[in-house]
Amino acid sequence: DGAAIINSDDKNIKGHMPSINTQILRYGIEQRDGLNCYTEDNILRVFIDQRYRMELSFEDFRLRGKHNLSNLMAAVLCVAYVGVKRNVIEKVISQFSGLPHRLQYVKTLNGIAFYNDSKATNLDSFLSAVRSFNEKLIVIMGGIFKGGDLDSLVEEVRDRIRAAILIGSSKELFIEALKGKIPFIVADDMRDAVSKAYSVSQPGDVVLLSPACSSFDMFEDYRDRGNSFIKAVEELWEKRSE
Known part of the structure; x- marks a missing residue:
């Protein structure tokens, strides 16, 4: 049971993926093919398995920078994997302002x-x-x-x-x-x-x-x-x- 959330944009981690003996959920900004979470316009497209597909708006996401978007995708995959509902995720996305003093x-x-x-x-x-x-x-x-x-x-x-x-x-x-x-x-x-x-x-x-x-x-x-x-x-x- 469980899953590994992997950033496909991180070249350093790709070499370790064959040794991961659990379900792998991948996300990334640089590509889309084969990913479980990617962006298209202001939409996050999430796919866990045949039973769980979701499209999320992140138009109101207040944190700037690709690194923050990447962190958001990892967090979304984590909570989507355990079944958190779409409306709850979108509410948090729109309200989260990040850590103090960091953008x-x-x-x-x-x-x-x-x-x-x-x-x-x-x-x-x-x-x-x-x-x-x-x-x-x-x-x-x-x-x-x-x-x-x-x-x-x-x-x-x-x-x-x-x-x-x-x-x-x-x-x-x-x-x-x-x-x-x-x-x-x-x-x-x-x-x-x-x-x-x-x-x-x-x-x-x-x-x-x-x-x-x-x-x-x-x-x-x-x-x-x-x-x-x-x-x-x-x-x-x-x-x-x-």
């Missing part, structure tokens, strides 16, 4: 969505966050810089970013890297950063806190920084709703 959806104000990715404390995690969005971004970034090739990063993301709002002790470093490539604004604190990000955004844009730096110059830790962002967004919401 966490906060709120949408006048067509502008706010995401908290305070856990992004280095250039690699910042790049992953930026790649998770198709919309134009206003990024809030800065803090204690951990090192890395800023110039190469800027070249890779410059077409995705409408503006950068800079905070923290690394402001001057980021100014030099962004100058002439990505518009930037310097902010005094998180409340000021959120306000300035909103002021330069357009409907359909995303305001993304993804600092690419550690937080200890201005905050206790990344959680404190993320919570400060959420509080500033809530204050902006209340102010604009008056």
Whole structure:
């Protein structure tokens, strides 16, 4: 009894599949053939056996990035295998906002969505966050810089970013890297950063806190920084709703 849930996009795991002596349920984003769960438009198609087929909408799934979609498919296969009903799965998909401070959806104000990715404390995690969005971004970034090739990063993301709002002790470093490539604004604190990000955004844009730096110059830790962002967004919401 039981089943193994396998990511068919993971080349490293394919070599171990012959040694798995149980039912194998496969999912993937890169292909569809022979899979038990795959995507088509905004639909997850799920097939366990001849008795269990299901189509699920994930149009309201709030988590961004292929890695989160892949995680969703694995979770759906797990609960589908044990017989959880479609309406329950779709309800959870629409309501789940992910872990705090990791591409966490906060709120949408006048067509502008706010995401908290305070856990992004280095250039690699910042790049992953930026790649998770198709919309134009206003990024809030800065803090204690951990090192890395800023110039190469800027070249890779410059077409995705409408503006950068800079905070923290690394402001001057980021100014030099962004100058002439990505518009930037310097902010005094998180409340000021959120306000300035909103002021330069357009409907359909995303305001993304993804600092690419550690937080200890201005905050206790990344959680404190993320919570400060959420509080500033809530204050902006209340102010604009008056």
